[in-house]
Amino acid sequence: MSGTDEDTVAAEDALYVLTAVLLTPAQFPSALGDDYPEACASLGLPPLAEGYGLVFGQDGTGARWTVVVDDVSLVAVAIASWDCGMEYDLSPDERSVVAGLPGWPLPVAVAAPGVPAPHDPAPEVAEGPALVPPDTSVWGAARRRLGADEIAVQWSTWREQIDDSQFTPRQEQDASARPSDVRRVLAEARAYVETPPPLGRVRSSFAPGEARTLRADGPGWSLVARTDDIAFVLLDDKPGEVLPVGRGPELPGLLEALDRMAVRPS
Incomplete structure (x- = not known):
């Protein structure tokens, strides 16, 4: 193979990094699943406790690739730098690469x-x-979870739209007065x-x-x-x-209990 041919192959194999996300128990793209194992399964990955970084890019032919790495800290630093408007050359070491998956999951x-x-990528390459x-x-599970994520990020905007007077005194004093759908979700979350x-x-x-933001998901619901x-x-x-849920007699204790057992970003 001539030097020119070798250069062409190298250029085609190079990954042009576009962006990246974390796939960890505490931070994973909720569009991929209700929980960390489900999100990993959608990519054919075992749910390692340390998690992964997902690097999205294109090769020299323009094909989409997702490079899975186990150097979570490296990817986290890159994301934090980009979020601050800083440049960061995300170039994972080959030894940290777990898999190269065709396409993008997001x-x-x-x-x-x-x-x-x-x-x-072409089938013979992928x-x-x-x-x-x-x-x-x-509307479906992915969009429902993304909607809950948006509320978490834009909490003040959503909270300002809620008039606390809509939480009737009976609902605030008697949990059984809540709508049946809400009671079911709270019961499953309590479980x-x-x-x-x-x-x-x-x-x-x-x-x-001193507050915390909680996100919980279950079969057919997000909180x-x-x-x-x-x-x-x-x-x-x-x-x-x-559906807004007033604090009532049981919500404060439930949220505190969920927060104690929840996973948190490291």
Whole structure:
């Protein structure tokens, strides 16, 4: 092979990194599953306790690739730098690469300059079906979880829309007066305290003051709450609806118990 041919092959094999995300018990793309093991399974990965970093990029032909690495700290530093508007050259060591998966499991809004438009690798190169993002064009589990994530991030905006007078005195004093869907979700969340669910199904993250933001998911439902405030529930069978849950007599204790057993970012 001539030097020119070798250079061409090397250029085609090079990965142009576009972005990255963490896949850990405390921080994983909720579009991929209700919990960490489910998210890992969607990529064909074992749910290692330390987690992974997912690096999204294109090769020299423009093909989409997801490089899975076990150097979580490296990817976390890159993401933090990018979030602060700083440049960071994310170049994982080959020894940290766990797998190279064709396609992207999440939408990526950017593309590498100077190479063809993003496309799935050829079947003979991919050695398997390419990853594709979950369909969020219609209401379903992925969109429901993403909706709960949005509320967690935009908590103040959503909270300002809630008039506490809608929580009737009876609902605040008698949990049985809550809507049946809400009672079911709270009961299933309460069961997590007695029987721990799969890792990552309950997650706790930073909130202003001494509060914590809680995210919990279950079969057909998502819950987002502040430990010092109310909660919101989203359901697969109620497309687009967000159900506010007043504190009442049992919510504060439930949120505290969930926070104690939740996984947290390290």
